Amino acid sequence: MEIKNILKLSVRNLRANTLRSFLTMLGLIIGIGAVVLIISLGAGAQAMIVSQINSLGSNLVGVLPGASDAKGPPASVFGIQVKTLINDDVTALLADSRTEHLVAASGYASGQGKMVYENQELEGGSFMGVAGSYPNVENTTLASGRFFTEEEDSGLARVAVVGSEMRHELFNGENPVGKTFKIKRESFRVIGELEPRGAVAFTNQDKQVFIPLNTAQKILLGWRHLSLIRARVDEAANIEEAIQGMKEVLRDQHNLDSAEEDDFSVRNQADAVELLKTITDAFRFFLAAIAAISLLVGGIGIMNIMLVAVTERYREIGLRKAVGATRSNIMTQFLIETLVITGIGAVIGIAGGAVISFLVTIVAKALGYDWVFIISLPSVLMAVSVGLVIGLAFGFYPARRAAKLDPIVALRYE
Amino acid sequence: MAILFKVQDLKKQYANDDVITPVLHGLSFSIAAGEFVSIMGPSGSGKSTLMHILGFLDHLTEGIYQFDGKDVSGLTDDELAAMRSQKVGFVFQQFNLLPKTSVLDNVRLPMLYVNKSDAERTLKAKAAIAAVGLEHRMDYLSNQLSGGEKQRVAIARALVNDPSVIFADEPTGNLDSKSGAQIMKILDKLNAEGKTVILVTHETTTAAYAKRILRLKDGLLVADERVDEAERQRALASELK
Numbered sequence: 001m002e003i004k005n006i007l008k009l010s011v012r013n014l015r016a017n018t019l020r021s022f023l024t025m026l027g028l029i030i031g032i033g034a035v036v037l038i039i040s041l042g043a044g045a046q047a048m049i050v051s052q053i054n055s056l057g058s059n060l061v062g063v064l065p066g067a068s069d070a071k072g073p074p075a076s077v078f079g080i081q082v083k084t085l086i087n088d089d090v091t092a093l094l095a096d097s098r099t100e101h102l103v104a105a106s107g108y109a110s111g112q113g114k115m116v117y118e119n120q121e122l123e124g125g126s127f128m129g130v131a132g133s134y135p136n137v138e139n140t141t142l143a144s145g146r147f148f149t150e151e152e153d154s155g156l157a158r159v160a161v162v163g164s165e166m167r168h169e170l171f172n173g174e175n176p177v178g179k180t181f182k183i184k185r186e187s188f189r190v191i192g193e194l195e196p197r198g199a200v201a202f203t204n205q206d207k208q209v210f211i212p213l214n215t216a217q218k219i220l221l222g223w224r225h226l227s228l229i230r231a232r233v234d235e236a237a238n239i240e241e242a243i244q245g246m247k248e249v250l251r252d253q254h255n256l257d258s259a260e261e262d263d264f265s266v267r268n269q270a271d272a273v274e275l276l277k278t279i280t281d282a283f284r285f286f287l288a289a290i291a292a293i294s295l296l297v298g299g300i301g302i303m304n305i306m307l308v309a310v311t312e313r314y315r316e317i318g319l320r321k322a323v324g325a326t327r328s329n330i331m332t333q334f335l336i337e338t339l340v341i342t343g344i345g346a347v348i349g350i351a352g353g354a355v356i357s358f359l360v361t362i363v364a365k366a367l368g369y370d371w372v373f374i375i376s377l378p379s380v381l382m383a384v385s386v387g388l389v390i391g392l393a394f395g396f397y398p399a400r401r402a403a404k405l406d407p408i409v410a411l412r413y414e
Numbered sequence: 415m416a417i418l419f420k421v422q423d424l425k426k427q428y429a430n431d432d433v434i435t436p437v438l439h440g441l442s443f444s445i446a447a448g449e450f451v452s453i454m455g456p457s458g459s460g461k462s463t464l465m466h467i468l469g470f471l472d473h474l475t476e477g478i479y480q481f482d483g484k485d486v487s488g489l490t491d492d493e494l495a496a497m498r499s500q501k502v503g504f505v506f507q508q509f510n511l512l513p514k515t516s517v518l519d520n521v522r523l524p525m526l527y528v529n530k531s532d533a534e535r536t537l538k539a540k541a542a543i544a545a546v547g548l549e550h551r552m553d554y555l556s557n558q559l560s561g562g563e564k565q566r567v568a569i570a571r572a573l574v575n576d577p578s579v580i581f582a583d584e585p586t587g588n589l590d591s592k593s594g595a596q597i598m599k600i601l602d603k604l605n606a607e608g609k610t611v612i613l614v615t616h617e618t619t620t621a622a623y624a625k626r627i628l629r630l631k632d633g634l635l636v637a638d639e640r641v642d643e644a645e646r647q648r649a650l651a652s653e654l655k
Contacts, residue, residue, distance in 0.1 A: 001526045001527060005526060005532075016514055315510060316512060316513075318510075319512070319523075320523070321498075322471060322498060322504050322510075323498065323504070323524035323527065323571070324496065324498045324499020324500070324524055324527040324575070325495065325527050326492045326495040326496075326527075327491060327492070327495075328492075329495075329527055407471055408471050408472060411506065411510060
């Protein structure tokens with residue numbers, strides 16, 4: 001029988017039993033839909049995070065305390081406190097000729113504490129101690145008020161610049177500029193409010209409270225060290241040279257002789273993005289693998305239904321053999337029927353996964369996230385191929401059962 | 415006329431696990447082209463088994479079976495399928511039409527396993543349907559037909575690959591006497607036109623149409639009777655009363 005006729009027959013059989021055909025496909029539809037959806041959402045999430053990091057400002061170089069190998073994360077990422085970076089390091093970086101390409105730098109000291117304004121309390125609010133030059137390092141625009149100065153920093157002034165969402169989180173929806181609130185029982189006066197910046201990776205910058213670095217270290221944290229240093233390089237072309245210079249300056253500052261390793265990690269922002277991509281790629285792969293397990297379940301379901309279908313069609317198979325169908329004719333017929341089911345199921349699954357991903361995009365955008373709808377052609381092709389492979393693999397056994405039937409026995413089947 | 419079937423000391427036994435069941439114990443006979451033969455016998459005599467072997471649905475265990483002069487005792491499954499496709503046509507007691515399928519598609523079925531164009535297939539199918547008088551039912555679905563009509567479709571289907579012989583296994587078993595007579599008349603007409611017809615039945619009314627009767631009992635051939643034409647016409651006339 002020609003393939004064309006087999007296909008026509010398969011489609012006709014499918015339509016004769018629409019409900020059962022649909023239920024047969026359902027496991028596969030869900031499995032493929034889930035895989036396509038997860039791959040799509042993963043790509044969208046990754047793209048969003050990367051673009052957010054890039055929006056911080058380009059030409060940024062970060063220094064984290066603690067050693068690490070070339071591309072991996074340093075211990076401080078995992079919460080282990082390392083105290084090797086200090087304020088003098090920043091001063092040195094800005095002064096040294098080896099780092100002449102740095103246009104601005106700031107040390108950071110971050111912490112959390114209870115924030116209170118009038119009757120509002122915010123447990124675990126986060127604050128970041130930064131230099132007065134912070135707006136030159138990262139892209140920040142003030143919605144109102146001003147940023148603190150170097151004098152206020154060295155004078156341990158108790159002033160704060162808050163992110164755009166703090167007015168809702170703490171200040172009862174009012175303009176916070178000019179108001180006084182407490183961080184960890186110390187009073188601070190708000191002198192500026194930032195424009196909204198959105199979330200970066202997993203931190204919401206609009207809920208950040210910026211206070212002078214020295215105030216943070218000495219009054220609130222009791223530290224002499226820094227959580228990190230960030231510096232801006234004048235041009236992208238000079239980043240490599242700047243990183244080299246920074247390493248040399250810091251090694252001198254930390255009195256490391258040539259045999260010792262760096263006790264800090266310098267990271268180009270591009271490297272950070274690459275690292276983040278590696279981590280999120282691993283997540284995406286893991287999630288997709290889990291979704292793929294449901295494909296296996298879908299395949300088993302299809303095999304079972306096809307076995308039942310073969311049993312129900314014993315008389316038909318016996319008849320076909322009686323009028324001249326060979327084993328391979330029957331095998332081909334049933335295998336193609338299964339492939340048609342899995343092919344159609346795959347297409348419906350892909351469409352379903354894409355639609356849901358698109359709906360997620362709409363919701364995410366409405367919530368303010370810079371989400372992009374991504375469906376990659378390779379993932380679609382892969383889903384279709386997987387569907388066909390499942391059809392072949394799980395359709396094989398039922399088809400073989402059908403092909404091996406003795407026509408006389410089959411014709412007599414009740 | 416040329417000998418179509420030549421069978422010598424044909425034996426058949428079934429083997430299930432360790433149990434061997436002998437069914438046919440050594441049959442010898444010949445059937446020429448154009449004959450109208452009825453194989454008769456009580457239940458368990460082996461008549462269906464014999465028909466299955468003659469019709470290439472089953473293998474014989476021992477003995478010689480020559481079809482149209484060629485030894486066909488040792489054919490492979492695929493070779494048997496080819497013989498079924500091109501040399502024989504089957505009519506069954508239970509009709510065995512494809513469910514929810516049109517008359518035309520049912521009749522076309524055997525041709526799907528033979529290399530032909532779709533146009534040719536439709537043409538031949540329509541001709542066969544006309545030969546059994548069912549043109550007006552061509553697009554009806556199988557479940558919309560009466561028993562007699564279904565069996566006529568089965569006969570049309572059996573004719574469609576121009577087989578040398580038609581096998582009919584209790585063709586009137588599921589039909590009332592009027593439809594049954596109609597079916598046997600069609601088979602009789604086909605035989606008059608030159609088709610070899612081999613019938614398996616235990617009903618004497620049906621067997622009355624045959625011109626030769628092979629009687630089986632307990633797996634052995636116990637009688638081989640030729641019916642002369644006058645006798646046959648008398649028997650037919652009395653049956654039709």
